[in-house]
Amino acid sequence: MLCIKNGRVLTDCGIKRDELWTNEGLIIEKPEYPPENTRFYDAEDCFVLPGFIDAHTHLEMTNSITATADDYASGTAAALAGGTTTVIDFATQDRGGSLNEALEAWMDRAEGKCSCDYAFHMAVTDWNNRTKAELRDMVKAGVSSFKAYMAYRDLMLGDEALARLLSEAGALGCVVGAHCELGEGVERGVKNCLNEGKTGPGYHPLSRPPRVEADAVSRFLELADRSDSLPWVVHLSTSTGFDEIKRFREKGKSVLVETCPQYFSLNDEVYSLPGFEGAKYVCSPPIRSEEHRQAMESAITNGDIDIISTDHCSYRYRGQKDIGKNDFSRIPNGLPGIEHRAVLLWEMVERGEIGVERFYELLAKNPAVNFGMYPRKGTLSVGSDADIVIWDPDCMWTIRADEQFMNTDYSPWEGRQVKGKARAVFLRGVLCFEGGRLLQRGIGRYIPRKSRIG
Ligand code: DUC
Ligand code: ZN
Ligand code: ZN
Numbered sequence: 001m002l003c004i005k006n007g008r009v010l011t012d013c014g015i016k017r018d019e020l021w022t023n024e025g026l027i028i029e030k031p032e033y034p035p036e037n038t039r040f041y042d043a044e045d046c047f048v049l050p051g052f053i054d055a056h057t058h059l060e061m062t063n064s065i066t067a068t069a070d071d072y073a074s075g076t077a078a079a080l081a082g083g084t085t086t087v088i089d090f091a092t093q094d095r096g097g098s099l100n101e102a103l104e105a106w107m108d109r110a111e112g113k114c115s116c117d118y119a120f121h122m123a124v125t126d127w128n129n130r131t132k133a134e135l136r137d138m139v140k141a142g143v144s145s146f147k148a149y150m151a152y153r154d155l156m157l158g159d160e161a162l163a164r165l166l167s168e169a170g171a172l173g174c175v176v177g178a179h180c181e182l183g184e185g186v187e188r189g190v191k192n193c194l195n196e197g198k199t200g201p202g203y204h205p206l207s208r209p210p211r212v213e214a215d216a217v218s219r220f221l222e223l224a225d226r227s228d229s230l231p232w233v234v235h236l237s238t239s240t241g242f243d244e245i246k247r248f249r250e251k252g253k254s255v256l257v258e259t260c261p262q263y264f265s266l267n268d269e270v271y272s273l274p275g276f277e278g279a280k281y282v283c284s285p286p287i288r289s290e291e292h293r294q295a296m297e298s299a300i301t302n303g304d305i306d307i308i309s310t311d312h313c314s315y316r317y318r319g320q321k322d323i324g325k326n327d328f329s330r331i332p333n334g335l336p337g338i339e340h341r342a343v344l345l346w347e348m349v350e351r352g353e354i355g356v357e358r359f360y361e362l363l364a365k366n367p368a369v370n371f372g373m374y375p376r377k378g379t380l381s382v383g384s385d386a387d388i389v390i391w392d393p394d395c396m397w398t399i400r401a402d403e404q405f406m407n408t409d410y411s412p413w414e415g416r417q418v419k420g421k422a423r424a425v426f427l428r429g430v431l432c433f434e435g436g437r438l439l440q441r442g443i444g445r446y447i448p449r450k451s452r453i454g
Contacts, residue, residue, distance in 0.1 A: 001028075001035055002429060004388065007043030010050065010360055010380060020048055022386035025428035029382055041431070043390050046423055049360055050380050051085025051116075051387030052342055055367040056234060056258060056309030058334065059089050060109050063154075065323060066332055069314040069407045072113040076444055078339040078405035080116045080433050083422035085387035086377055086447060087116060087338070088367070090147065092123040095154065099124070099134040103141060107446065114444030116427060117387070119373070121145045121177070125154070127161035132168050139172050142448020144372045147177040147234065150216045151186045151284070163223045170229025173453030175256065175370060177232035180216035180241065181208055181285055190329045201278035202271045204328045205286035213285050214240035221248045221255060230370070230452070232256040235311045237263040237285040239295030242304070256370055257299075258307040261344040262287050262335055262412065264296040270412070279321040280410050282331040283311070300345075300362070301353045306370065308345055308362045310337035317410045336408040340399060342391075344413065346420035349393075372449035386429035395421040405438070 002022045009018040021028045059075040061068045070078065072089075079087050091106035093099055099122055110118055122143050124131060135146070146169050148162045149155040157165065162178070169176050189207035193199075198206075217233055221244060224231035236242060236259045248255055262283060267290045271278040281287055299305045313334025315321055324331030337344075342363060348354045354362075368378025375381050380388065396419050401411040425433040432440040 001031070001038045002041060003034065003038055004041045004043050004048055007046055007048035007390065009048040010356070012381065015047070015356060020380060020388065022429045025386055027380055027382055027384045027386050041424070047356060047391040047393060048380070049389045049391050050364045050378055051389055051425065051427065052083045052363040053086045053088070053367040053373070053377060054079060054084045054309050054312065054338060054341060055088045055307055055371055056311050057087045057089045057338055058311070058313040061313065066315065066320050068334070069316050069320065070312070070336070070338070072110045073115070073441070074405065074407040075312065075338055076114040076116045076118065077438055077441060080425055080427070081405045081422065081438065082339040083342045083389040083391065083425055084338065085116050085425065085427050086118065086373070088119045088121055088371060090123050091120045092155070093125045093131070095126045097126070098130055099138055103138065103143060110446070113442060115432065115438065115441045116444045117447050118444055119447045119449050121147055123147045123149065123155070124157060124165055125149070127157055127164055132164070135169055135172055135174070139174065139451050144173070144449045144451035145175040145177065145232070147179065149179045150220065151179060151181040151183040153183065156183050159219065159223060162220070163226065166224050166227035166229045166231070170227040173451035174229060175232050176224070176229045177234045178216070178220040180220055180233055181212050182216045182219070185212035185215065194327065194329065199327050201276060201282055201324070201328045201331060204282045204331070205268050205271055205288070207329070208284060208286055210238040210240045210288065210292065213238050214244055217241040217244040224255070225253065230254060230256055232258065234258050235260050235263065235285060237288050237296070238292045242295060242299055256306050257304065258309050259296050259300070259305050260309055260311050261337055261341055264293060264300060265344045265347065266412065267293045276322065276325060279324060279331050280317055281335065281412055282321065282328065282333055283313070283335045284333045297348070297353070300348065305362065306366045308341060309367070310341050312336060312338035314406060314408045316408050335412050336406045337412070339404055339406050340411070340413060342422065343418045343420050347418065350419055372451060373447060377447070386426055388426040389422050390424040392421050392423040393419070395419065395423070397421060
């Protein structure tokens with residue numbers, strides 16, 4: 001039995017100075033007669049929060065050119081170091097392949113390697129009768145959310161297929177997400193830049209302007225309107241995309257909205273860094289102007305964003321990002337962020353823009369509720385998994401790539417002075433991370449998730 005004492009514990013009735021008890025991996029009521037061998041952990045006035053959930057990661061993802069720098073081992077170790085105890089990663093269907101084959105392949109890759117718990121969404125890239133029939137298999141296997149790409153030639157679904165996915169998955173009570181950038185718009189933008197000899201990384205954001213996202217959000221929500229699914233706009237980055245969401249919500253419709261730290265903590269000045277440095281920030285959608293960054297921050301403050309994930313998709317600067325040295329469109333897209341999500345959001349708590357409860361909702365409760373893991377995850381209720389973060393709000397430190405667990409040779413936030421840190425992290429009652437050191441590796445388990453209709 002374990003008792004965490006002297007902490008500020010997040011309970012159903014807000015933050016309370018309280019003890020938190022766990023036994024055999026679960027949260028329990030305070031026992032009337034604690035056993036003599038009870039272990040005590042002194043939280044020393046830190047916050048005691050439910051383990052964070054990163055609902056959007058790409059680990060061990062390979063394409064025809066390269067593979068992400070983080071595999072399940074390094075990626076989930078880095079997650080844990082930042083207070084994340086569960087990741088929902090993307091399995092992706094191969095064109096011509098089945099959903100079951102894809103899930104099996106991704107399960108095999110992850111098994112035995114993860115330091116935090118893990119689950120999968122399924123990215124659907126090939127809609128046909130077999131895909132339709134397999135949606136039920138996915139739900140049975142605990143995959144209750146799907147995603148479609150509206151951009152990327154090898155991955156994207158057309159409108160008709162996306163509409164079918166929304167209606168079939170919706171009927172099963174599943175969430176359907178979309179990467180909202182219109183493929184035609186992106187291809188046109190890239191072609192125009194390259195034709196004009198604009199080949200450097202600074203042209204990446206110009207090739208996929210805010211309108212490309214807003215048009216895709218608008219089309220996605222129009223298609224979703226005709227189905228029963230809960231649409232999920234992943235990695236929202238623009239005020240123009242957000243305007244489409246507001247319009248949809250004003251009609252009384254529900255949509256789940258996610259953004260990521262790169263869209264509220266950075267702006268497009270990063271693409272003006274000298275030489276090829278801007279390549280470190282090439283991700284899609286791109287990092288936007290200050291006006292859009294502020295819009296994302298306000299949307300978080302106003303309660304209009306539901307979930308903060310990372311879209312962690314890491315590539316090394318040397319040897320991977322430089323594949324696109326002479327052509328920005330060949331730079332592998334994605335940023336390493338899995339380790340630093342919480343501390344970047346904590347900046348908003350520090351500035352008084354959100355409270356600790358909202359911080360917790362964005363990082364843990366909302367992903368757990370909307371992706372079918374609540375109350376097993378995302379709360380410190382009796383019977384929940386004892387996934388616990390001891391969050392030190394006063395720790396001041398500097399983000400440095402050479403001190404991180406992520407397997408990249410850079411951090412997009414290199415040198416940023418931050419406040420707040422996961423001092424200790426428990427996964428199902430086991431102390432896995434403390435004082436900057438990983439104490440346990442590889443004990444992460446697969447977490448099957450429920451759909452909204454069970
Ligand atoms: N965007 C990225 O930058 N990387 C992974 C996939 C995506 O949508
Ligand atoms: Zn995406
Ligand atoms: Zn993604």
